[in-house]
Amino acid sequence: MKRLWLLGLALAGPVEAQTAGPARGPVIPNGYLGYTFCRGGLAETWIRADIVGTPQAEEVLAHEAVHRRQAEEAPSCEAFFAGLVSARRVVEVEIPAYCAQWQVVKQRGADRDATMREYALRISAQAGAMENRLDVLAMLRGQCSEQ
Numbered sequence: 001m002k003r004l005w006l007l008g009l010a011l012a013g014p015v016e017a018q019t020a021g022p023a024r025g026p027v028i029p030n031g032y033l034g035y036t037f038c039r040g041g042l043a044e045t046w047i048r049a050d051i052v053g054t055p056q057a058e059e060v061l062a063h064e065a066v067h068r069r070q071a072e073e074a075p076s077c078e079a080f081f082a083g084l085v086s087a088r089r090v091v092e093v094e095i096p097a098y099c100a101q102w103q104v105v106k107q108r109g110a111d112r113d114a115t116m117r118e119y120a121l122r123i124s125a126q127a128g129a130m131e132n133r134l135d136v137l138a139m140l141r142g143q144c145s146e147q
Contacts, residue, residue, distance in 0.1 A: 034060035036067040038078050043071035055108065062104045066097040090127035091136055098123060099144040116140050 029035065033056065034047035045064040051057045070093055074080035084090055098119040105115060120137035127136075 034064050036064045036071065038071065038081060041077055043068040043077045043080075059101045059104045063097045063101040066100045067093065070096075087127040091123055091139070094123045094126065095136075095139055095143050098140060102144045112146065116144070 032048070033051055034045060036043055036045045038044070045061070045068060047057055047060050047064070051060065071077040071080040074083070084093065102110075102112075102115060102119070106112070116137060120140050123140070124136050
């Protein structure tokens with residue numbers, strides 16, 4: 001079965017999932033609040049039904065909008081996802097998405113340091129780069145605007 005790389009906002013779970021077939025789309029990975037994938041050459045975003053209309057959905061949609069834009073800027077949606085072959089590359093595409101998410105949660109008064117640590121842990125786990133967590137944290141702090 002074909003393997004499809006997914007970018008998404010996960011609480012826990014794999015970075016990739018098996019596809020269920022072109023008509024039905026990908027199988028929903030456990031633990032994800034939302035993710036972006038290719039269907040028919042276009043980037044699509046799915047979010048979990050139980051968060052639709054909540055403040056958490058705003059965060060997920062801001063995060064996933066970055067991944068759709070990244071896929072649209074690539075030679076093709078499929079090429080973008082096919083290029084996610086290393087931990088470093090996953091970290092590079094996740095940092096701007098988490099920075100967009102940060103812009104949403106900071107409006108609610110979220111603590112910057114605690115949020116950046118949480119995001120760094122998520123990115124490191126998703127990328128398979130746990131040993132580089134502190135580097136990811138430094139990258140996040142440097143790239144996410146404080147304003």
